[in-house]
Amino acid sequence: MQLLRRLMPRKGLHSTKFFAWALIAPAAAYMCLIVAWPLVETIRLSFTNSGLGIEDYVGFANYEKLLSSRKFPDTIGRTFYWMFLSVGLKLILGLIGASLLAANLKGKAAFRVLVMPPWIVPIAIGCIGWLWLYNGHFGILSGVLQNLGIIDGPFEFLAYKNSAFYSAIVTDVWIGTPMITIFLLAAIQNVPRDLYEAAYIDGASRWYRFRRITMPQIMPMFASMALLSAIWTFNSFEIIWILTEGGPRGGTTTLIVDTYKTAIANYKYGQGATRAVLIVAILAVFSLLYLWLVNKVNKKYGDEK
Amino acid sequence: MIDKYSALEKLGLYTAIGIFLTFMLLPFVEMLLASLRPLTHLFRSPYQFWSDDMSLQAYSDIWVTVPKLPRYIFNSVFLASMTTLICMVFVVPAAYAYARFQFRGKAVSLALFLAVNMFAGAVLLIPLYKLLRGMGLLNTYWAMIIPGAAFLVPTGIYLLKSFLEKIPKELEEAAFVDGASRLYTLRRVILPLAVPGLIVVGVYSFIGAYAQQFLFAITFNQKRDYMPLPAGIFEFIGYQEVIWNQMMAASIIGILPVLFIFLFLQKFLMAGLTAGAVKS
Numbered sequence: 001m002q003l004l005r006r007l008m009p010r011k012g013l014h015s016t017k018f019f020a021w022a023l024i025a026p027a028a029a030y031m032c033l034i035v036a037w038p039l040v041e042t043i044r045l046s047f048t049n050s051g052l053g054i055e056d057y058v059g060f061a062n063y064e065k066l067l068s069s070r071k072f073p074d075t076i077g078r079t080f081y082w083m084f085l086s087v088g089l090k091l092i093l094g095l096i097g098a099s100l101l102a103a104n105l106k107g108k109a110a111f112r113v114l115v116m117p118p119w120i121v122p123i124a125i126g127c128i129g130w131l132w133l134y135n136g137h138f139g140i141l142s143g144v145l146q147n148l149g150i151i152d153g154p155f156e157f158l159a160y161k162n163s164a165f166y167s168a169i170v171t172d173v174w175i176g177t178p179m180i181t182i183f184l185l186a187a188i189q190n191v192p193r194d195l196y197e198a199a200y201i202d203g204a205s206r207w208y209r210f211r212r213i214t215m216p217q218i219m220p221m222f223a224s225m226a227l228l229s230a231i232w233t234f235n236s237f238e239i240i241w242i243l244t245e246g247g248p249r250g251g252t253t254t255l256i257v258d259t260y261k262t263a264i265a266n267y268k269y270g271q272g273a274t275r276a277v278l279i280v281a282i283l284a285v286f287s288l289l290y291l292w293l294v295n296k297v298n299k300k301y302g303d304e305k
Numbered sequence: 306m307i308d309k310y311s312a313l314e315k316l317g318l319y320t321a322i323g324i325f326l327t328f329m330l331l332p333f334v335e336m337l338l339a340s341l342r343p344l345t346h347l348f349r350s351p352y353q354f355w356s357d358d359m360s361l362q363a364y365s366d367i368w369v370t371v372p373k374l375p376r377y378i379f380n381s382v383f384l385a386s387m388t389t390l391i392c393m394v395f396v397v398p399a400a401y402a403y404a405r406f407q408f409r410g411k412a413v414s415l416a417l418f419l420a421v422n423m424f425a426g427a428v429l430l431i432p433l434y435k436l437l438r439g440m441g442l443l444n445t446y447w448a449m450i451i452p453g454a455a456f457l458v459p460t461g462i463y464l465l466k467s468f469l470e471k472i473p474k475e476l477e478e479a480a481f482v483d484g485a486s487r488l489y490t491l492r493r494v495i496l497p498l499a500v501p502g503l504i505v506v507g508v509y510s511f512i513g514a515y516a517q518q519f520l521f522a523i524t525f526n527q528k529r530d531y532m533p534l535p536a537g538i539f540e541f542i543g544y545q546e547v548i549w550n551q552m553m554a555a556s557i558i559g560i561l562p563v564l565f566i567f568l569f570l571q572k573f574l575m576a577g578l579t580a581g582a583v584k585s
Contacts, residue, residue: 023402027395034455038432124519124535125556129332235425276428
């Protein structure tokens with residue numbers, strides 16, 4: 001490092017700093033164009049009545065209209081319920097899956113590969129598979145339930161408000177779980193083995209070792225997965241759109257679906273932008289809360305090492 | 306000793322794994338079964354798992370029902386490849402800078418990159434639409450490639466950075482001593498050593514690009530000639546009826562490219578993805 005520093009002139013065009021920024025600049029410019037500028041533009045649009053051919057400044061009218069609309073409390077509530085339920089299930093299933101795949105069993109390499117397909121396959125195609133499963137007349141779910149005598153006739157999972165919502169949750173969990181499983185598995189395998197051996201010699205049970213060694217050790221990874229998953233689930237659009245387009249009767253309309261419906265399907269860009277701004281604001285608050293939490297987690301678990 | 310399980314424990318573990326994998330793979334099994342059946346059979350109730358009228362008929366019919374299907378498949382692979390390529394062009398230099406140099410604003414700018422993960426394409430659709438229209442790119446391949454690649458860049462930088470950090474600094478120092486320029490060093494010394502990392506980031510981007518074509522395709526592109534498969538596949542849903550068996554057959558075919566890439570490179574991918582992530 002000494003040598004490197006001496007060899008690199010520190011000022012002017014050839015300074016390390018200049019070179020580093022020159023390398024980063026293309027990516028940064030790209031992000032400004034595709035993410036930062038659209039974000040600013042979204043905020044501006046949210047104060048206009050922008051639509052097909054018109055665009056006038058309207059102040060906070062869009063926000064007032066959104067907040068006072070009859071459907072809005074439902075949509076917000078549904079969005080948060082959607083996120084917490086889905087992320088919770090993904091984390092629980094992911095943790096169970098990772099623990100199972102970490103077990104030293106014959107065939108574990110194959111199991112690890114078999115978990116991945118829902119993640120790597122195009123979301124739209126996975127959803128087509130689920131459309132088929134949820135089909136009342138010829139889907140396997142309705143068929144099995146009929147055979148078991150739980151339901152009398154064919155049941156269309158996506159035709160009723162509640163069943164459509166929970167069906168969409170199941171599909172979302174199905175798509176989101178593999179990644180969490182694989183990352184938690186990696187974290188579990190990264191736990192120093194001597195910790196387990198020491199506990200084992202002291203007679204600690206498997207459950208005790210999981211609770212007192214595995215969990216604290218993988219906590220940082222668990223926390224990152226929780227946040228990433230929460231953001232993606234909040235913004236999960238394709239799954240709902242393909243399964244139900246937000247219906248029936250708005251039963252699966254989350255904030256992101258509402259944004260799309262308003263802006264793209266109904267050409268109300270201004271009102272759509274208002275919803276997009278709201279999403280960004282909620283997620284920003286969420287991320288800050290998370291960073292604060294991670295700091296605490298790291299302090300609690302990180303220092304013990 | 307510590308990893309030994311009793312027979313009962315083994316049974317329990319295998320059962321649990323079986324249930325877990327059933328959940329993960331059930332839709333694919335069902336898709337495969339549906340694709341093998343004649344359409345009339347599909348509408349037959351009650352549900353049957355196995356029947357003797359299975360055939361590969363749907364796999365030859367799909368090309369007639371949706372004549373543009375080969376085009377859609379080509380589009381999908383082409384879009385994902387181009388997206389990956391463009392993503393890498395931006396990722397490699399930036400990741401190298403973050404891995405090797407200390408400079409003011411490093412932590413902040415890296416955090417800003419990662420913050421991009423907060424935005425899904427769906428949130429920014431309206432201005433992106435205007436932007437692409439302004440550049441005259443609506444209804445072209447670029448309308449799907451440019452936004453698609455952007456959302457893969459931040460994670461790509463992060464993954465490749467942790468790879469590059471593992472390459473010993475001494476190698477660069479030696480090259481400098483020999484009078485090599487910085488760019489020459491990056492190109493001829495670092496990149497060859499970083500090939501495993503490049504593969505991981507490349508495959509990650511490809512899978513991501515292939516998986517997430519639907520939204521940008523239905524929003525920014527109206528031309529059927531440029532449609533990727535995930536959007537084109539909905540042509541099997543007609544006005545009168547859904548041709549389920551053929552839609553499933555086309556879906557299975559649409560899965561194959563990404564499945565092959567994944568199976569060939571999965572060892573690389575799993576180790577690589579998680580190595581970068583665990584360290585932090």
